[in-house]
Amino acid sequence: MNDCIIGIDLGGTNIKAGVVGLDHAVLTHRSVETQAGGGFEHVFGRIVDLCRELLDWAVAGGHRVTAAGIGAPGPMVHKTGVVISAPNLPGWNNVPIRDRLSAAINLPATLENDANAAAYGEYLAVASGGVRDMVMLTLGTGIGGGVILAGQLWRGSFDNAGEVGHTIVVPDGRPCPCGQRGCLERYASAHAVGVRCGEALAAGAESNLRSVWQARGEVTAKEVQEAAQGGDALAARIWDETCVYLAIACVNLQHVLNPQLIVLAGGLIAAGDALLAPVRRHFAERTWKAAQDAPRIELARLGGDAGIIGAAALAQIAA
């Protein structure tokens, strides 16, 4: 019997889950639609069904599942395992997901912030190289973040540490649904790249993206990045500004936490070196010269499995 853990990565679009070994290797994984519109009980049922499918798989293969860890969006209380609210999951208000899940599958369960779980998963992938202090920024619809200090997930006094997407990079800047102005995620999330380009087009800027924008009413970050590489001046400006804001966020993390490594993850990193190279260049130009303490900046290695691996590993620690 090999002991293993179920890791679950709950998103607004998909529920991903897998059986993860104590060495953090994913033995098998599955993904189903979240069907978030169905509300809490519907989504919870889908999570439980997925877990039972994985439990059956494990038993058939001679594995013993000892715990389950779930990474979920939204403000939550880690200690009590309650999701307070989740913008992309209607009806998830003060739901005791951890205890409900534990009772349904008869295993100890833990609840983590999804960005924290993904950051911890990525940390495990780099820890063998000597990294102990790391921050990960997940650049998707919003910007999530996770902080690993001295090899441990840092949750903060209120379980909301690492919300780097809501640090203010422009005083009195763009309004954010969170209630602030000038949040990083209004400038440098995948969503924000498309929005900012769309606004410039609406204001009359010249660009090869105009026909796409007129046909569909929006442009994607991928389209902006590709147009930028193709020499489109508007797209190049929007993309470069995005990289500047990310570089500023990295400078600020350098000075507050002084980590060895900052990892960029999420949809935006599909751009690869077209993202990483300018972020590194702007960082080098903008960081101080007073000390040699610049963190390395790298792209995430694990891709879609980071959340599953991290949620499982954090459940393993708690067990």
Next chain:
Amino acid sequence: MNDCIIGIDLGGTNIKAGVVGLDHAVLTHRSVETQAGGGFEHVFGRIVDLCRELLDWAVAGGHRVTAAGIGAPGPMVHKTGVVISAPNLPGWNNVPIRDRLSAAINLPATLENDANAAAYGEYLAVASGGVRDMVMLTLGTGIGGGVILAGQLWRGSFDNAGEVGHTIVVPDGRPCPCGQRGCLERYASAHAVGVRCGEALAAGAESNLRSVWQARGEVTAKEVQEAAQGGDALAARIWDETCVYLAIACVNLQHVLNPQLIVLAGGLIAAGDALLAPVRRHFAERTWKAAQDAPRIELARLGGDAGIIGAAALAQIAA
């Protein structure tokens, strides 16, 4: 014999030192001019003389001194006890102050960043109230910072964590001697308040401070704050902007570290509630509404002894 520790707070203007009990009470303290212009050996001699005076005092009183801790400015390597450089201390380049001091007074010694030592001292003053996670900003000539997480000083991978004064609050903002642009300390240090007001006067702004400024060529933060309270419109604008930048820094610390408490210290807090009240108000207006995780914002309690107490306590931990 009561065991105690010598704590030293080395600044560009004064060297402060004291004998501190294991309960963090200051038994006696002294302050002498640094005479920084004399160079490293001169200043080092003054530190040693001060320590010997305190050792004599301790022996005469039946105390046993077991270690010494020194808080010093500038980038440093905590593990090796070497100050790399210190802008206000000419000649302090790669000086092994810890080992030199240890040999001179025949006691184990430790070296800390001065802002870290002061933050740890303040932490000890609030820890009994249940605080475990705290950030302190010292608003003086520059802005120093110290981060306490789970009751421990967080130094970071390169011993430069907590340099909140060099987080960027204005992209492409005011140039900073550190090599960056838009650093918090260019906007919200005591020095910056005077500089920003002086620039506005030079540009022709109307203000009751004009005569002071013309006579002396500069104005102080204290004069700006008092003029603001007296109804001077320019001074009120400069002071309020200062409080806005500090509030933004607090929002950013909230989201990255999620501490229970942010403490403001240093010369600028002589303004008392005229500083604290607007910082709290701007913070409340500018922080998110997505979660109830706002840190308390308070003024430092210990005043000038924080650095001595913190340096001694950190030496005690290391011993």
